[in-house]
Amino acid sequence: MGLSEREQKLLEELERGLMEGDSSFAAKAQRVGNPAGRVIAGALLAIIGLGVLVTGVFIQFAAIGVVGFLVMLGGLVLATSNLQLPDMPTGLPKSGSGQSGPGKNFFEDRWDKRQGGQ
Secondary structure, eight states: OOOOHHHHHHHHHHHHHHHHHOHHHHHHHHHHOOTHHHHHHHHHHHHHHHHHHHHHHHTTOHHHHHHHHHHHHHHHHHHHTTOOOOOOOOOOOOTTSOOOSTTSOHHHHHHHHHTTOO
């Protein structure tokens, strides 16, 4: 199920706010990039390895089964090796701390605005 136009605009606004609010996070997020190609290639390699493994079991030849398992394992390693999440800042202020201004979390600011600026 896709997002509605309003939800897409809200998501883009939140992303923009997050990127503008924390420049170090923005730099890390851009550096990570999109590892979709590796995930797809790794998944395909894992499926091929599974097929070779099943073939080796079906014809009762252990060497083919072992090769299939290694190919499948290599595909899974390839698919998950590039999934690096950016480091999130720690020690954010608690919502009841009364802190306001640039050190306050973007989402807390949005929540405060919706609650009438409390």
